Amino acid sequence: MDIIVLKLGGSVLEKLPDSFYKTLVQLKQDKVCQPIVVHGGGPEITKALNKWTVESTFVDGLRMTTNEVLEVVEMVLSGSLNKRIVAHVQRSGGTAIGLSGVDGSLLNASPVDAKLGYVGKVESVNTDLLQTLFHHGSIPIISPIGIDQQGQKYNINADMAAAAIAIALNAKLAFISDIPGVIEEKEGNSFVHPQLTKPQIESLIQREVITGGMIPKIQSALSVLEAGVDEAVILNGCEPKDLLNYIQGKQAGTKVIHEEGYHD
Incomplete structure (x- = not known):
């Protein structure tokens, strides 16, 4: 059964x-594919940091993470948000297991850059643990907190964590957002790019069509391609038919594809 990693952005969860x-539960029960959810939670983390007056800054789109920030990030991601998604899946008739990258050393991490503090990148994924959950009929719900061999925990960008899991499992990767894909405006009209290649993406970033939080999503999608996965896609989660259409091979969202696979 094919595996699809669904990254849920913090802005779309509510x-x-x-x-x-x-739809996720039906896909699993009908053995169409095995879903895995990796979630962020930026807005809720910011709200919690403000509530407890914990200072937090961003460098190149990544949250600088001190020990104090990490405690709040883990509480929000692995606590309230993770279990909220688990409850949604189970209320829909499925079986979900909520865990973070710390559990079972699911996401073995190392620091990205000293200037970012405890911001990590994924070095390896415990795929045996995920396979065990699959065989027990579960949909894994993963919060992107990683851990190293010394027991130090790290805040990992959820897009990057989802990409690493997709690469490790040779899975499809869908970034679930509250927008229908990469949108561009021309002459007063907006349209969604059905598919993009690396050169096109680089051009859109340079022209500031792709900005802000869309940049790590696109970069994660490219990293998956470079590791040998065929494609990634950005989908609108508020339109569940988009997910079904994508899995059925129909046009949905913006696919990020290899250049040789491009066609107008």
């Missing part, structure tokens, strides 16, 4: 309809 979770 907007996802019940039908989205029912």
Whole structure:
């Protein structure tokens, strides 16, 4: 059974309809594919940091993470948000197991850059643990906190964590957002790019069509391609039919593809 990693952006979590979770459960139960959810939680983390007056800054789109920030990030991601998604799946008739990259050393991490503090990157994924969960009929719900061999925990960008898991499992990767894909405006009209290659993406970033939080999503999608996965896609989770259409091979969202696979 094919595996699909679904990365849920923090901004879309409150907007996802019940039908989205029912779609995930149906895909699993009908053995169409095995879903895995990796989630962020930027807005809720910011809210919690503000509530406890913990200072936090961003460098190149990544949250600089001190020990104090890490405690809040882990509490929000691995605690309230992770279990909220688990509850949504189970209310929709499925079985979900919530865990972080710390559990079972699921995400073995190392620091990205000393200037970012405890911001990590994934060095390896415990795929045996995920396979065990699959065989028990579960949908894994993963928060992107990693751990190294010394027991130090790291805050990992959720897009990057989802990409690493997809690479390790040779899975498809879908970034679930609250927008239908990469949108560009021309002459007062907006349109969604159905597919993009690396040169096109680089051009869109340079022209500032792709900005902000879309940059790590696109870069993660490219990293998956470079590791040998065929494609990644950015989908609108508020339209669950987009996920179904994508899995069925129909046009949905923005695919990020190898240059040789491009066609107009």
